[in-house]
Amino acid sequence: MNLITSSCLLLLRSVSRDIRRRNIHPLISRLHTETTAELPRAQLQKLRDQEQRFKRRLLSVHRKFAGVPENSEVSNFPGERHVYFEDGKGIYRSTIGQGEQEMLEVFNTDWTGGGYGTIQRVRLSPSETMLAVTVKKDHHEETRCVLVHLGDLVLRQKALLVLDNVFSFEWATDDVLLYSTQETLRCLRVFRLHLSDSGVRNTLVYEEKDPEFFVEVSRSRDQRLVTINCSSKISSEVWFVDSKTPLSSPTLIQARRPGLLYHVEHSDNYLFILANTTANQEYQLLRAPLASPSMSHWVPSFGAVPGTVIKDMELLQGHCVFTVKDSQGRLQIQTLSTQEPYQLNTHKLPHWACDVSPQRVGAVDRGSFGFLISSPVHPPVHYLYSPREQKLSVTEDNTKNMSLTEFNTTRLQAASQDGTMVPLTLLHTPALSELHKAPLLLHVYGAYGVDLSMAFCPEKRLLLEDGWALAYCHVRGGGERGLAWHQAGSVLQKRRGVEDLAACVQTLHRLGVSRPALTALAARSAGAVLAGALCNHNPQLLRAVILQAPFLDVLGTMQDPSLPLTVEERGEWGDPSIREHRDNIASYCPCHNIIPQLYPSMLITAYSEDRRVPLSGVVKYVERLKRAIQMCTTQVGANAVILDLQPGGDHFGPEDFHPSLNERAKQLAFLYTELGLDHPKTRRRLKVTGKSHKTQN
Template sequence: MCSINSLRLLILGCKWSRDYRLSNYKRRARIFHGINLSSTPVEYSPQILKYRILERFFKRRLKNIYQRFSKVPDNTTIQGFKYVYFMKADGIYRMDTRQGDPKAEKVLFLASLWDGDWSLQRVRLSPNEQILAATVKSPHREEARCVLVRLGNRTLDPTQPLLTIEKVFSFEWATDDVLFYSSQQGLQCHSVFRLDLTSPGTSNTLVYHERQADVFVEVTLSRDRRLVLVNCSSKRCSEVWLIDSATPLMEPTLVQARLPELLYHVEHYHGQLYILANTGHGQEYQVLQAPLSSPSMEHWTPVCAPGPGTAVKDMEVYQDHCVLSTRGPVGLLELQVVPLAQPHATSTLQLAQWACTTETKRAGLADSGWLEFFLASPVHPPVLYRYSPRENLLLVQEEHSTPQECYTTRIEAPSQDGTLVPVTVFHTAALGELRAAPLLVHVYGAYGMDLNMEFSPDRKLLVEDGWALAYCHVRGGGERGLGWHRQGRMEAKLRGVEDLTACIHKLFDLGVSTPSLTALTARSAGAVLAGALCNQQPQLLRAVTLQAPFLDVLGTMQEPSLPLTLEERAEWGDPLAEPLHKETIASYCPLHNIRPQLYPSMLITAYKADSRVCVSGVERYVERLREAIRTHLSGQSASGLSPESEPIPSVTLDLQPGTDHFGPEDFELSLSESARQLAFLYTELGLAQPKTRDGRR
């Protein structure tokens, strides 16, 4: 399937990536299972030292829970014709599936090629399994390096790659000798090159260059491997160029030139293009069809459109069917199966009630006859499902056992304008028995992105300790389709803050926790809503954790020289050109609305060389916040008022080395960071240190 959750985001990546770009959980589990743990030193500021003892305790618990879930299925294997390829902590291995007792053979040994930390980003096999290509990224660089390894029956030397290419973001094989790749410069990706291994000196030829600064270019491949697709996407529009794998030296063909607010994505099947475009009712996605020979918009004919309130997340064309992965009005995941010969005979297949995310397993070289995908939730590890459209048959792999039952409850909170905002709650006790339970609220609400709800052993640990977890799907995100995003972007961004406030009040009204036991967590652009809420209604929360937080919206949007400002204006507005945009941003920007009052305690994690979020803005936010709290307390004392009953909030900046906006790749550093956040939450909420399974504290 081709994920369409977003176009170009604050994070780097486009929605048509079919990759296993590893989450923190997947990276940690793979490293834990693959190699001995490292002993990388951790930096501690004086403010963080008070959490140190409890951090050690949680780090031990986290290692145990990652051990429990280290062998759940994931998307890090690729099936070739002869071998199955899989990723481990030190490189890429393969096993001959034709042998009765296959032994793992190392294909690429990265530790011998580069010093320091690294992570695999993408892996691709050439059509006849002759060459493997993989991108490898250091946490200290934005750009990845592409490595080519010659396969075959000869004995492999995993330390000697065929070729390396610098600064590669995406890549796909057209033939065994021709590779297309997009070249990355910092946070921008504007050029596509063709690598021809048959030419003397392995010729690199520029085949596409994007001149528009806010457009990001990515190379993908149709499922049937017939077309290499050059996807050019901004937050407001997109266009796609086609390269026929049978004639890879020909110039790309344009499907449809970009138009304002037109978003579309392309698949191919039996000489026809199947286009997912926001040309449906309310500018939502619908499926259209066009001949490969006449791909422009004037030849698009409708195939099907999901019903009102249904958000399309993925599209796959396979076995004479178009399979849409959708999220229904109440948040449940579904498959809508459309027979291409009879599109009006669409059927809907309800997926597991507990499922919150779906991730398609990348198709191998040999057709298995099944669409394979993983379902997961923050507290439920991934489960592999297989689906045959022709037989309408859904099979599930045996689920990983979970020792404690967890409820998944979906509710709706009426926002200030009456809009119902979905909330997903995970808990082990009945909903009405959670008044004394600690509550961790999650929010994002930007770029049309769904809130991250993939499996997290960290969150599993909290639920097992009796916490309730609430995921607030506020406007600005994509949970209810493209319109849900439009209702919470630019001058409507304040709606996201109103939605978050309504969600928390609804939880309290239902008997879930109290303000003194409630914490809020957000990362990156989600910190905008979290910070705005803390300025407006700090009494709703006791603690907040922010990671790589975007806090100075006004300052960033007024500085066009910053890497992402130009393309981010489609999300936040242009305060230099539009007075209304400036006024709106100024009304909610976390940094510019701090005032003397008691704030929740905060743990703010930032990375010194983060190229997406300037650390200087984070440091100014921390300074102003501390000063506002001091001013408030001084005013209370000078006026002779009695001290407030709540404890004095703690504002801690955890400033870590490195450039990666997504957190450390190193297992020990990553685990320490999560353990520190848990120690902070338990300390600031005044919770007793929990017991482990053997009864020890």
Template sequence: MCTLFSRCCSFTRVRLRLLGLCKTTPPATYLYTGPSKPNVRCPNSDLEKYKNLQKNFKRRLRATYSRFSGSQDKSVICGHNYVYSLEREGIYRMDRRQNEAELLLNLEQCSPGGEESGERGEWAVQRVRVSPSERHLAATIKSSHREQARCVVVKQGDAASTPKDLSHIIFTLDNVFSFEWANDEVLFYTTQEGLRCNRVFRLDLKSPAAVHRPVFEDTQPDVFVEVALSRDGRILTINSNSKTDSEVWLIDVTTPYLEPLLVQHRLPELMYHVEHWGDWLVILANTGPGQEYQVLKAPLAGPSLGSWVPVYTPCPGVTLKDMEVVGDHCVLTTREASGELALTVVPLANPLGGYSLLLPLWACSCESRRPGPAEPHDALHFVLSSPAHPQVPFSFHPKDKLLLSRPEAEGPSPEKGSGGKLSITKRLQVQSQDGTLVPVTLFHSVAAGRLQQAPLLLHVYGAYGRDLSMHFSPESRWLLERGWVLAYCHIRGGGELGLSWHRQARVEGKPAGVEDLRACLLQLHSRGISSPSRSAITARSAGAVPVGALCNTDPHLIRAVTLQAPFVDVLGSMADSSRPLTVEEREEWGDPTADPQHRLAIASYCPLHNIAPQCYPSMLLTAYSNDARVPLAGVIQYAKKVKEAVHTHLTALHGAECEHAPRVVLNVQPGADHFGPNHFDLMLEESALQLAFLYTELGLASPPRRGR
């Protein structure tokens, strides 16, 4: 499977849910680093109003994170001899025979940039790969100061012989994005230059000098290249993808020095991704009805397009979200027409014997876990969650049709909050301006009769064919327990309803996503859910485009907005080909320099270029000084223009009464990149500030402080 870079907000692994979706670099895992002192923040007078309330919320959020710490994914890798886990100091391994843990990789001592900056405790492990026989371990570590990661290769020995210093680190590779072991001595990896990744290298540890050799390069300016290992560990794939087409090359791990084998050369609008099954390839491609995804198979000896045979085509209304080959079965995560998640199982030797299994009704997110070197490959391990429900581990055995939950630690009930209130999940459909039905997922714990008085926080994204994130969030759970209603609007431009859902809001179709967002707010209010004076929207990155456009056209529908790393200057960015991502993303936004229709479409909704004197919602804009995807200058210009528009509007009233005086607050986080801070304490500060802002601007009574 393949990922591409874009203006996205969160990590998605190399799985089907990426396919055609938003492609991002994996963010570092949040690591709590104890009492170490985080960066000193620059003083900002606009933030002083929220300072005391922010401290209160930070304490409460810390307690909430502590409540749910037992239900978090522990990122454990099971090897033949050791179990590996990520902790705040780095990577630990525990000897299965002695049941003793040791620090294998000290994060603080090998962090990139630590020597120059003098800072400690803000580095995090991004990805870990253990070689088949556990002779070596490779891991990427990353700072929030830069997107490029450093790959560290560790030579492992017996617990008794492992040195206590860093002499077992045998190699470091800078600017690495993806990497996989072909065997215990050969590592394939891709290098990242700026925000692009187009070259693959092979590191041979057998050679005395640890030779690096180039293996593959794609010179097209709009592609992103990465390497991935098949689930059975037999085939390594080189995936070269643009926003609209794909090309995959294969390397047999038993002969890693041979030239890669091409599956199918690139064709316009053909997107495909491969897995391995015996002498066959299992292919996921958009060759189904309406150019949607279907499952096919092809012989490994001759895998080009002419040999592809359909194995499974989903029914109308069913969307493929993920694919795994588990033993002799193709296991698909699907979104049913009702909006619920399901597992669809296709026996590869007998495709007509397939069946589906609905997952729990509350499940909104399904994250499959890669098996470790010592784990059996005939079962699928995955985690279910929702914004309101903590992670619950499951294992599925397709041969026996057996689905088992695996609660690894006692924790709060998925449905009930700390006060015993039942969290209700509803899946709604609202009608957009052109008649299109838009899915909305609603969460609340208050009685139906009190919904109109409840504050509403609406989440939205709608770009790159990427699903709106529906993972568990302690912040979301905390809000639900205090009477908030949370709405997740799956507007066009995302991927919830398949590739066509994305295509309807690409380039000239972008305004459709804005209309969907407007319809969601209007119909939620008309159904008796909250009111404009108690409604707020939150979004990140490209999700700021429909939000900013709505603030220009219908500011009366909401009272407050929080935007992180907001992409607000679409017209300026797409007109400047010297900026990172511009050429790659013209398939998403259009090319205003070459196509007048594209320019007109972008100019019609671009948040920065449609600001007018009026009473805007209050805004909290969080930007990051090292953000290479969304330039800080554009966010600063947007904040300035909105402030000026509000001032002009209020001045024109000549002292007449105004319902509310909106505040536009710009919070610039120094040192962080597009994905925000890695440091747990700084992450809490950012979330606590957003809560303080929302409570203040919506006029809500803040929760009372607890006594000792």
């Protein structure tokens, strides 16, 4: 469980998904055809040829890494007596100690019916008699929760009960399930499902009245408490149900206050609370008795060392494990004993580590903490921390023959317009001094207090092997440097993120890393706000831009409260009904600041039924952009603007593997074509040099 990432932000994670093409609205089909056809025939043919080559290469690289651990909560998890495996559309189990000899299917997505085909979340009841699984509808965000009675399974099982529109859920006992429901992307209600001999009883136990809040259900690591977490962009509130009295009404821990954010764990009748109660309003650990949970009883136990921020916390038996990040983005694990005498230990992670992903589902050993570490180009490696031995060790490493023999992780800082130093992570194979001719791909997000995703991605590995430099810009508005970093780039300060991004690009070019003609930028969803604003103000810095499910019409969207997320996201972008907020949004909104000038070439992928980013805003942006470019040049195809409209409503992209491969191949073909890189010769032209796994600071 990631304590300091709210549910609504978890929905923004980037995953490799795909969708099948199907018949769509004639207007959408016509727009897609016209946009693509604007390219000269020779350029279009070259793009298609490149796409076919990259399909083959991507298929090869995905096969190469098929055996590495996944950053997934579903793939493999233990129960009390069995081990469970997720494989495609099914979940199977085998008895502990018997390997895969007696594999038994306990769930299949076909049991749900209605086109629900992707497993999202899995929970075992405490004594492993019940299984609950949420499955997402193909090409949409609707989910369905299926309950299966495990017992002594012998024959093919059927669904015991099916619940629609379930977002999060946890077992309080073997016969009591608490779950939240989602309607038009909002989670406002929590229900308690009680299974008994007399039948099934479903009761509403919590209803949120404030539309700016999002509600999710989670469970303490010791399985004692089920918590109801209510979060907005600026405050939070937590209720709990004790599994010893599962039919009782939820208990409030601390009523919401503007600016107060907190998250809760439990052990030995004490609450361990991660709250932003330090002098600079960053997270620290506090403790309170379960019987007296309110803020007046919170006692501070641990705060991050100055210059570092707490990114996550796991509570073990007798120890807290913190994932901590320093000012340059380096990760470390810190452990604190929960009983006197308190003892703090710091464990350094490999210098290339950019992402930490806890690995636990179902019954777990509270005496240890398992997690994966990875980087965009380094496959995940499984680590285990044992507090008894005070030891951090590699338990499984399938990457020895898959790791690059030579690559560099260089951590830099860029001075922004107001003097703020912005962290920047650069991944490259040639030495830093030899990157002046290397193509450069930048990445940015900078919203919601969420860190830029830096988990392993096979496509990024392919680019690195081709001699590219990959830059990750940790701009204000994201969460890389804590809560204050987010606040410094939200609402009235949103333009700071644009200035930070420009500073990162300029710093790299000044250091001799690539040049504008070989520089591209990739962003998705809210990250497109900063990317689009940069293109309006500094188009000369980039040659190509890739945008996925992009949020481009901030002003138009935030002025329409009927849209699903408008009210909820005022804490991030502002409220246009307030004149100061409206003027500020208008000053940076990508769609409303397009001017006649030469823009970088763009590949924009949008989804026809995306409820998070209205298609009308994307189309409006593309039409305005095309008109602006046409006013500056009569050369057809000089600056390509490709609107790739895909069917479906999954904001996070397609799910099926092969169509997903097609989408990635199209993006790579676009990059190589627009940057003038010849696909077969790229790796020979950019000679690899440098020291093995070197970090430069």
